[in-house]
Amino acid sequence: MFDFVSFIPRAIAQSIPLLFGSTGEIITEKSGNLNLGIPGVMYVGGICGVIGSFLYEHSFEDPSQMNAALGILIPLVCCLAGSLLMGLLYCFLTVTLRVNQNVTGLAMTTFGVGFGNFFGGSLIKLAGADVPSISLSTTSSLFRTTLPFAGSFGVFGQMFLSFGFLVYVAIVIALVSSHVLTKTRIGLQLRAVGEDPATADAAGFDITRYKYVATCLGCMIAGLGGLYILYLFICTGTDLAIKKLYKMLPYVVTIVVLVITSVRNKRENQPPESLGLPYFREDR
């Protein structure tokens, strides 16, 4: 009744945008910026990637003549550039101008959603399709290219090796960021900036630079999540009862994780102390 072999790959596929988004947000928050604009950033990143690949794919009469490397690189670069701009906007407002971070983040979410819908609609118009959708089948299939030997590992291959490359990129980025944050000097310094900017400042770090770099990097990672959703989101087709159960799972897991961390109650697991607070050296 419960099909594990098809459940696991779908669960992984669905969780990847969240993994991108949360990795990005963790890096951002460790610098003391609370970026509530991540959904907006993901929208903008995703739509920028789509615009890039749309223009590229539609410059060919026959999309199958496309260069595979460019077909992947162009959307990636566009996506990263779009989300970088959003990150820079957020940093300029909150770090340089010291605007309230909550308001900025929420405004960016609204802006990003509107931006995505507007350009998505324009692209549909441009494509002139009968159904309101854009077909980017070639680019999409490039993003779905799986490892060639995935099939030869049987059930294991089906469960863990049957994904497009972005899935592995997400996992690698998450592991690398975790290592960098906890084990390296740069991670230590970044955490110091988020915990206690006055201390980090007294230790001689450029707070502004750390916040800008961490936040922009976080936004770019989150933007990849947006791109991933647009190309690879697979709508599951199981029966309704199980689907509801699936939908419930993330919330249950979140609650379980929160309960466990609060029971352990270690100071190290709390959010950075000065999260969401602007830093001004001469303030008193």
Added chain:
Amino acid sequence: MAEKQPAVRMRHISKSFGQVKANHNVDLDIYGGEILALLGENGSGKTILMNMLSGIYFPDAGSIEIQGKPVTIASPRDAFEHGIGMVHQHFRLVNVFSATENIVLGLDESEGFNLKAASEKIHAICEAYGFDVDPNQKVYEMSVSQKQTVEIVKLIYRGVDILILDEPTAVLTPQETEKLFAVLRNMRNDGKAIVIITHKLHEVQEISDRVVVLRKGENVGEMVTAKSTTQQMTNMMVGHQVTLNIERPTPVDPVERIFVNDLTVRDDEGVPKLDNVSFSAFGGEVLGIAGVSNSGQRELLEAIAGLQSIESGSIQYVGDDGQVQELAGKDPYQISSMGVALSFVPEDRLGMGLVGSMSLTDNMLLRSFRDGKSIFADRKAPRELAEKVVDELEVDTPGVDTPVRRLSGGNVQKVLVGREISSSQASFSAPMPYAAST
């Protein structure tokens, strides 16, 4: 000493915050192998002057020379490069990091990142100077004196030559102070220049070689410690003749105001904080409560003010008409609506006493907003009160609409005390009022 090259030469330094002139045209020389005491009242600009040397603030005007070379110190990193390190009154330590992580924070990136080697080096420094620090302990698990030690070790680890300590003894017990002074003397004998910011005269006498006095942001003079008396220092600090021999007149017909009987208080974990405490306080006298910090002074005063739940015992208040009222088990609002004129100045001034981001007027309003019939708060009376407090207690502020948080520690204290005195004359309790300092 005149022909000796000063380690730091500050000339014509000025700095203002808005309308307030924090430092005006200050000249200061700091020599290696010497402990310099920077003396001054609260708000006289000692900390701000040193913050400019350590790169936290940037001077509006003036020049700084280090070892004879003019330098610009725009950031704490610049200060480190010139060998200047400062231990701030509020420690600059990241709570969730270990001692080692805090110490290596901000060191040159070109060295490899090796916490193990660093903690061994820290251990060696601790052995050499006699510090007591566990390099792997988290800062939030440390006592205040341990945190301060970590700060000093941090500076030694970086090899600073000019060490500035802002009110280092404010949080230490006498024994810890002794230990700190011994370490400072060791460091002076190593040829380091040490500046301690303080307003405690006996410490100046005990540790410093030379004293520079600041008053209202200006350098009003300097002297060699060995050749001067505390009387001279006080006069220079305050600006006029002060009698140190305080007259202690006998209280004029003291009346019993508060009886505390067998008061027992336990904290949240059930640890007894007060165990059967009994005393009485009289009107017309000042009652001092002595003890090392955390001996229960805070709990005692909070219990009287109605902020602490008590396990057993009674607190009785005698009014002007001789009527006895029981205060135990009442909250502060009930106490004041009983007509008991009692006020409490908490040690955590901006946490419990005043709202930092609200203006002086609004903070005065906190006491009186319940009065009056209209649905609108009466702002006129609090405003007048704020002006009166500023005037009578000489609060150094640009105006009564300035957020309290922008004032210096001593001035914040004055605002709080001013408000509390105005609302009651009968009894008045303040734990650690001297915790105020800038």
